Amino acid sequence: MTATMRTNWAGNVTYGATELLTPTSVDEVQRIVAATPRLTALGSKHSFNRIADTDGAQLTLAGLPPVLDVDTDRRVVRVAAGMTHAQVAAGLEARGWALANLASLPHISTAGAVATGTHGSGVRNPSLAQAVVGLEVVRASGDTARVDASTPDGALDAHRVALGALGIVTTVELAIEPSFEVATTVHLDLPWDAVLGHFDAVVSDAYSVSLFTSFDDRGARQVWVKHRTDEPAPQVDLVALGARPADGPVHPGENDTAGVTEQGGVPGPWSERLPHFRSSFTPSTGAEIQAEYVIPASHAIAALEALRPLASVFAPLLIAAEVRTVAADSAWLAPSSERQSVGIHFTFRREPEAVEAAVHRIEETLAPFDPRPHWGKVSVATAERLHEAYPRLGDFAALARDLDPTGRFRNAFLARILS
Structure with a gap:
């Protein structure tokens, strides 16, 4: 089918693809690939950059039978x-x-x-x-x-x-x-001195922990602790550190709390607790732009301290910033490849020029801490900087050339970073 004007989920990217192809079998995927000089796979459109865009055809797998x-x-x-x-x-x-x-x-x-x-x-x-x-x-x-x-x-x-x-x-x-089952509890307004002084203890106190902040005087305005009920209970007393328990469900951004997964320490299936948002609801604002940087865990406290002076830059733009831990991966291009990591994620209002300026400031500030930008989110990192951040990117580029010598899957995003 011919592609009419289409955008990504957030509306900040208008796709340039000439057509959108929707095969209904793997055999059809094979025929399309062999016959199409340039194409790019399109997932759920949740990337905030042009990684899934192309000047050729986009191909979605949404029409394939579920397996x-x-x-x-x-x-x-x-x-x-x-x-x-x-x-x-x-x-x-x-x-x-x-x-x-x-x-x-x-x-x-x-x-x-x-x-x-x-x-x-x-x-x-x-x-x-x-x-x-x-x-x-x-x-x-x-x-x-x-x-x-x-x-x-x-x-x-x-x-x-x-x-x-x-x-x-x-x-x-x-x-x-x-x-397994998980129970989520939320505390509010953990002071900065507690965040920085007890960071490792807080983020490792449960199976999954997220800190939400605006980098202002409230510190971590929300701390989501997701405890696997088959493991020992969390030990860190967040109230003693200055936080207070949430008295009802909270949303990390600005939307209705009906869309968040159940909190209040009520155990439930992993599938309904590990995500922040219920699958039956629109997950968040939609009209937004996201950026994220994954840094070595050893730099986390220093990086957070370095970002705090940018609170005034963030104030008119930032919907939510989330700080999460990620264990080391073996995947060549995983942002946490070969290192225990902390991700610092930003959800901004959909104001592209202002966000680009903020992202410049963030990347300048995080530069001493060896950040790796998330592949599906906005960044101003140069190709040279990405090759520094991802040591196997050169090897990956060589493999891509071997497997796709004519550049059938190459788009502008890949051409820039794999050249």
Whole structure:
């Protein structure tokens, strides 16, 4: 079908694709790839930059039949790449199984989240891509290939976060574990001296912990603690550190609290507690722009202190900033590759020029702390800076040239960083 004017989820990117293709089978994906000189996979449109745009055709996997096959012996689930995490999570929970972690939004496509290095939270939880134990991909020739741990030369780690550069992923295999329950509690206004003085203890006190801040005098205006009920209870007394318990549900941004997952310490399935937002609601503002930087955990306190003087810059723009931990990954291009990390995420109002200026200030401020920009969010980092931040980016670029010599999957975003 011809592409009419379309935008990403947030409305800050208008796609330039000449057409949107919606195959209904893997065979059709193969035929389209072989016949189309330039195309890019389009997921759930939750990227805030042009990683999923192209001057050729976009291809969505939303029309492929859903697949959710559980191998209990291997503890692996095979899913159709276009399925959302909400769909996968619901299917797994119904069968008594779970993924180790989820992103804050369950609405995003499984393959898209993996391809951009998206993560949840937790000192023991790497990015969602680390759960990938195998995948099936349509190469530039139209042929299919399977990639798993037996594929030589570290190919699985290259494909876990592949930016759409190595082919069209049609199915993903993910490691699973028995289902578990989580209880979420929220405290408000943890003072800065407590945030900085007890940072490691706070963020490691439960399975998943998120701090929300505006970098103003309120410190961490919300602390979300997600406790696995099969593990020891949290030990840090946030009230003793100066916070106060929330007296009802809270939203990290500006929307109605009906959209957030249940709080108040009420246990529930992992699938309904690990995300911040319910899959049945629009997740957040929509008219927004996001940026995120993943830094070594050892720099977290210094980085937060460095960002605090920017509070006046953020004041008219910032909807929410979230601080989360991410365990080390092995994926070449994961923002937390080979290092224990902390992600500092910014959700801004959809004011592109003002946001670009703010992002310049943020990246200048974080430069001493070796930040890695999230692949699906806005950044002003140069290609040279990205190659410094991601040591395997040169190897990945060489692999992309080998697997896609004519640049069938190459778009402007990839051409800039893989040249």
